Amino acid sequence: xxxxxxxxxxxxxxxxxxxxxxxxxxxxxxxxxxxxxxxxxxxxxxxxxxxxxxxxxxxxxxxxxxxxxxxxxxxxxxxxxxxxxxxxxxxxxxxxxxxxxxxxxxxxxxxxxxxxxxxxxxxxxxxxxxxxxxxxxxxxxxxxxxxxxxxxxxxxxxxxxxxxxxxxxxxxxxxxxxxxxxxxxxxxxxxxxxxxxxxxx
Amino acid sequence: xxxxxxxxxxxxxxxxxxxxxxxxxxxxxxxxxxxxxxxxxxxxxxxxxxxxxxxxxxxxxxxxxxxxxxxxxxxxxxxxxxxxxxxxxxxxxxxxxxxxxxxxxxxxxxxxxxxxxxxxxxxxxxxxxxxxxxxxxxxxxxxxxxxxxxxxxxxxxxxxxxxxxxxxxxxxxxxxxxxxxxxxxxxxxxxxxxxxxxxxxxxxxxxxxxxxxxxx
Numbered sequence: 001x002x003x004x005x006x007x008x009x010x011x012x013x014x015x016x017x018x019x020x021x022x023x024x025x026x027x028x029x030x031x032x033x034x035x036x037x038x039x040x041x042x043x044x045x046x047x048x049x050x051x052x053x054x055x056x057x058x059x060x061x062x063x064x065x066x067x068x069x070x071x072x073x074x075x076x077x078x079x080x081x082x083x084x085x086x087x088x089x090x091x092x093x094x095x096x097x098x099x100x101x102x103x104x105x106x107x108x109x110x111x112x113x114x115x116x117x118x119x120x121x122x123x124x125x126x127x128x129x130x131x132x133x134x135x136x137x138x139x140x141x142x143x144x145x146x147x148x149x150x151x152x153x154x155x156x157x158x159x160x161x162x163x164x165x166x167x168x169x170x171x172x173x174x175x176x177x178x179x180x181x182x183x184x185x186x187x188x189x190x191x192x193x194x195x196x197x198x199x200x201x
Numbered sequence: 202x203x204x205x206x207x208x209x210x211x212x213x214x215x216x217x218x219x220x221x222x223x224x225x226x227x228x229x230x231x232x233x234x235x236x237x238x239x240x241x242x243x244x245x246x247x248x249x250x251x252x253x254x255x256x257x258x259x260x261x262x263x264x265x266x267x268x269x270x271x272x273x274x275x276x277x278x279x280x281x282x283x284x285x286x287x288x289x290x291x292x293x294x295x296x297x298x299x300x301x302x303x304x305x306x307x308x309x310x311x312x313x314x315x316x317x318x319x320x321x322x323x324x325x326x327x328x329x330x331x332x333x334x335x336x337x338x339x340x341x342x343x344x345x346x347x348x349x350x351x352x353x354x355x356x357x358x359x360x361x362x363x364x365x366x367x368x369x370x371x372x373x374x375x376x377x378x379x380x381x382x383x384x385x386x387x388x389x390x391x392x393x394x395x396x397x398x399x400x401x402x403x404x405x406x407x408x409x410x411x412x413x414x415x416x417x
Contacts, residue, residue, distance in 0.1 A: 125293060127245075127293055127297040130242060131245075132245065132248045135260065135290070136290050137259030137263075138259075145259075148260065177248055180244075
């Protein structure tokens with residue numbers, strides 16, 4: 001028993017002393033705190049979206065948004081408000097850059113039958129119903145830029161939930177145009193967009 | 202004296218006719234859209250071009266429409282539809298707009314006057330101003346001011362540049378021959394800029410774009 005305690009303490013001591021030196025090649029604690037929910041390789045898991053390959057300025061802006069309670073949908077309140085409460089700005093920046101460098105994999109979990117309709121809507125919008133093209137801001141391959149997120153390959157369930165929640169009055173960022181755009185989308189259009197995007201590499 | 206009053210009289214007469222004509226158009230309701238229809242379309246435009254038409258940095262720089270010349274906007278919408286100006290997004294937007302709607306939208310945006318979006322590097326202002334006002338005679342670059350005006354407000358079919366997103370201008374000048382005047386059998390006014398777009402170096406384009414981007 002004593003032996004066990006000592007060895008455990010020894011291991012802990014080793015870990016603690018090693019952490020600063022490990023920042024370059026091993027996950028620090030701050031990363032581990034994200035990957036519990038966002039998946040070991042940050043590919044997303046259940047309600048938590050993929051972080052791998054996300055635009056770093058977007059991730060950073062969202063951390064700030066959780067912190068200010070601007071991003072206010074139920075999962076954000078339940079999980080993310082607390083998760084970011086003690087993150088320093090420099091750690092937030094470090095995490096955003098760290099995850100942006102992880103290779104993203106497509107979720108491929110949408111309805112394949114709706115992908116073509118979703119692609120058309122993503123690229124050209126629907127001028128008859130005054131729906132704008134998503135590609136103009138998110139990029140022709142949904143790769144994102146700056147504070148505008150990469151959407152390609154995110155989970156169908158996450159995309160559908162986000163697009164629906166804007167229409168229900170939830171927010172992501174203070175001045176973002178998405179609530180205005182998404183609140184006009186029909187549930188069929190949301191299904192098609194979320195399906196298409198889940199397959200984009 | 203007589204000559205100068207005649208000079209004034211002609212444009213005044215033309216103006217009077219133009220105003221009379223638009224007045225009549227409104228009265229007889231030749232517009233093929235409702236007030237709500239126009240409002241919805243304006244909101245559609247401003248989703249990308251900014252609430253006040255000030256422009257927006259999306260994946261592509263989305264140009265400022267505020268204060269733009271009505272005739273220029275109408276011409277460009279027509280050019281998108283005819284594929285003289287190549288842009289798949291704006292083709293999609295423009296091809297469903299009736300001519301009267303295009304005119305109404307152009308008029309709406311021409312009257313807005315928000316502050317420039319900004320973001321252009323300050324260090325290039327002096328070099329940009331020099332090119333804008335004097336041109337570069339050695340490389341056959343005319344003074345931009347000659348057509349776009351001393352304040353870069355443009356005139357008729359010649360666009361306003363004041364307050365335009367500098368990266369939009371850089372992008373357009375770099376791709377002029379790939380985007381504008383794309384039907385050789387039907388040359389348009391965009392041909393005027395073609396030699397200039399070739400003759401300007403990247404650094405010179407960046408300087409002019411930075412200068413006009415900061416003009417109010």
